Amino acid sequence: MAxxxxxxxxxxxxxxxxxxxxxxxxxxxxxxxxxxxxxYQLLWIPLGALCVLIVYRIEERG
Amino acid sequence: MAxxxxxxxxxxxxxxxxxxxxxxxxxARWRQGGAPGLxxxxxxxxxxxxxxxxxxxxxxxxTAYTFIAVPALVFGQGAIGFYAxxxxxxxxxxxxxxxxxxxxxxxAKGYVTAADFxxxxxxxxxxxxxxxxxxxxxxMPYIALQLVGIEVVLGSxxxxxxxxxxxxxxxxxxxTYMSGLRAPAIIALVKDVLIYITVIAAIIVIPRxxxxxxxxxxxxxxxxLLLAPPSAHNLGAGAGYATLAIGSALAxxxxxxxxxGLLSSxxxxxxxxxxxxxxxxxxxxxxxxxxxxMALAAGVKAMPAYASGFARFGPNxxxxxxxxxxxxxxxxxxxxxxxxxxxxxxxxxxxxxxANLFTRNIYREYFDRDCSPARELQVAKFASLAxxxxxxxxxxxxxxxxxxxxxxxxxxxxxxxLPAVLLGLYTRWLHPLALLCGWTAGLAAGxxxxxxxxxxxxxxxxxxxxxxxxxxxxxxxxVLNLAIAVxxxxxxxIVARNPHADATAASDYx
Numbered sequence: 147m148a149x150x151x152x153x154x155x156x157x158x159x160x161x162x163x164x165x166x167x168x169x170x171x172x173x174x175x176x177x178x179x180x181x182x183x184x185x186y187q188l189l190w191i192p193l194g195a196l197c198v199l200i201v202y203r204i205e206e207r208g
Numbered sequence: 209m210a211x212x213x214x215x216x217x218x219x220x221x222x223x224x225x226x227x228x229x230x231x232x233x234x235x236a237r238w239r240q241g242g243a244p245g246l247x248x249x250x251x252x253x254x255x256x257x258x259x260x261x262x263x264x265x266x267x268x269x270x271t272a273y274t275f276i277a278v279p280a281l282v283f284g285q286g287a288i289g290f291y292a293x294x295x296x297x298x299x300x301x302x303x304x305x306x307x308x309x310x311x312x313x314x315x316a317k318g319y320v321t322a323a324d325f326x327x328x329x330x331x332x333x334x335x336x337x338x339x340x341x342x343x344x345x346x347x348m349p350y351i352a353l354q355l356v357g358i359e360v361v362l363g364s365x366x367x368x369x370x371x372x373x374x375x376x377x378x379x380x381x382x383x384t385y386m387s388g389l390r391a392p393a394i395i396a397l398v399k400d401v402l403i404y405i406t407v408i409a410a411i412i413v414i415p416r417x418x419x420x421x422x423x424x425x426x427x428x429x430x431x432x433l434l435l436a437p438p439s440a441h442n443l444g445a446g447a448g449y450a451t452l453a454i455g456s457a458l459a460x461x462x463x464x465x466x467x468x469g470l471l472s473s474x475x476x477x478x479x480x481x482x483x484x485x486x487x488x489x490x491x492x493x494x495x496x497x498x499x500x501x502m503a504l505a506a507g508v509k510a511m512p513a514y515a516s517g518f519a520r521f522g523p524n525x526x527x528x529x530x531x532x533x534x535x536x537x538x539x540x541x542x543x544x545x546x547x548x549x550x551x552x553x554x555x556x557x558x559x560x561x562x563a564n565l566f567t568r569n570i571y572r573e574y575f576d577r578d579c580s581p582a583r584e585l586q587v588a589k590f591a592s593l594a595x596x597x598x599x600x601x602x603x604x605x606x607x608x609x610x611x612x613x614x615x616x617x618x619x620x621x622x623x624x625x626l627p628a629v630l631l632g633l634y635t636r637w638l639h640p641l642a643l644l645c646g647w648t649a650g651l652a653a654g655x656x657x658x659x660x661x662x663x664x665x666x667x668x669x670x671x672x673x674x675x676x677x678x679x680x681x682x683x684x685x686x687v688l689n690l691a692i693a694v695x696x697x698x699x700x701x702i703v704a705r706n707p708h709a710d711a712t713a714a715s716d717y718x
Contacts, residue, residue, distance in 0.1 A: 154305050164294035164298065171435050171446060172434065173433060183287060184498070187293040188494045190293075191296070191487050192491070194487060197301065201304060202481070
């Protein structure tokens with residue numbers, strides 16, 4: 147397909163992290179009393195944005 | 209509380225609502241300057257920079273209904289309601305990688321809708337009509353739900369009857385007609401500031417009142433805390449969770465209101481930068497989802513003061529009840545205004561987006577080929593009124609469950625335009641006739657699966673080789689759609705290639 151860039155592979159980690167449900171569908175370890183299921187997913191919001199930012203920066207430079 | 213009028217909250221609410229009404233009408237004169245026409249009114253002249261686009265898209269995508277429905281789902285069904293988080297995580301890599309192409313080609317060719325693009329790319333008016341009709345059908349009930357959001361909030365303030373909704377409707381219709389997309393763009397700024405204030409206050413104040421997150425989660429029934437795990441013969445709730453997130457993410461930027469927001473930005477770089485900064489809203493949404501558990505822990509459901517509210521609005525009343533219980537009256541006014549103003553922004557953008565589809569892809573295509581830009585604008589303004597009026601009648605005369613069910617169907621319908629719109633950005637190998645067949649099959653299968661569950665659930669358990677896979681209907685219907693589109697294209701491209709020319713060039717997408 148036209149327009150695919152190798153750097154876009156850096157956009158995959160959020161999908162892997164969120165689709166591997168067996169990994170995070172557990173309650174321990176809790177953080178501030180919040181089960182793992184919840185804080186892990188909330189944590190991936192900024193981590194996902196970070197992946198997007200990295201790709202954005204690389205592409206803007208290239 | 210829920211029954212009598214909450215005067216302090218109501219006064220704060222009315223003042224804030226009046227303020228944004230004024231802003232909405234004044235917006236007509238903001239950053240004017242382009243040649244008058246459809247793109248000037250409906251896309252703000254394609255001049256919005258990074259920050260305005262951030263507010264506009266944030267206000268447009270994270271709607272009032274979302275802020276009520278997500279915690280309501282968490283409140284009622286637990287972990288599954290949290291799919292909103294992976295959903296909004298999945299959206300932004302996609303936005304960065306794919307949708308700048310749509311911005312570029314729309315900018316190069318003057319496209320205002322996704323159907324405009326499909327018309328130019330594939331040359332098929334029938335396929336463009338299919339995309340336009342799907343967009344309008346998916347958007348109408350969504351507008352109705354925004355009005356439902358306003359109704360819930362007003363009901364929670366003790367204001368009953370239909371007249372307040374009529375007032376809100378007249379305001380919305382008036383400023384949209386006058387100011388076009390500029391009105392929701394400016395109002396979004398106020399709305400988003402109020403939403404962030406409300407969320408920050410809620411996640412600081414309420415957990416402290418309830419004794420911390422550990423105590424809050426202790427109130428969640430054990431079977432709701434996590435997703436039901438898979439067994440040897442059933443992939444479990446996780447499969448439904450994952451497909452809900454994927455399907456919703458794929459559908460989001462196919463919605464007309466999302467595309468309108470996207471195309472109003474001043475460059476593809478604005479779109480790309482927003483893929484980086486929009487997740488801030490996802491974080492707010494994630495915490496808003498947790499409000500569902502806080503409502504459980506606060507025990508508002510069992511309190512007599514809120515019984516009538518729950519009887520009338522169901523789980524959608526969880527967050528309003530929690531706010532009434534936890535905040536001082538004046539801040540209840542701020543929070544409720546945030547939700548109600550949060551309904552105005554998407555409702556305005558949605559009506560503009562539907563009006564664009566009607567004007568460009570139905571009126572101009574089939575009734576008035578050579579219509580002038582002035583005529584086009586006039587038709588769009590009237591269409592935006594008609595669309596909103598339809599949504600209002602919907603809310604006033606049909607049971608609320610219809611709007612909810614239709615919006616559920618809307619997501620399943622709109623994703624069926626993915627092969628034409630999203631894959632169309634990369635290739636025109638797919639044959640328009642094959643795309644139409646796939647679209648028809650996807651719509652039929654998706655609707656049938658929802659109907660089979662009595663329009664109450666959008667997850668259908670597929671049974672494949674003895675394995676039960678709970679799957680979001682939008683995704684399974686899309687897979688069918690794609691399979692048909694690809695198989696038929698392979699066949700048709702041998703027999704009768706697409707006779708139409710491509711109005712776009714490779715350089716238009718860069």
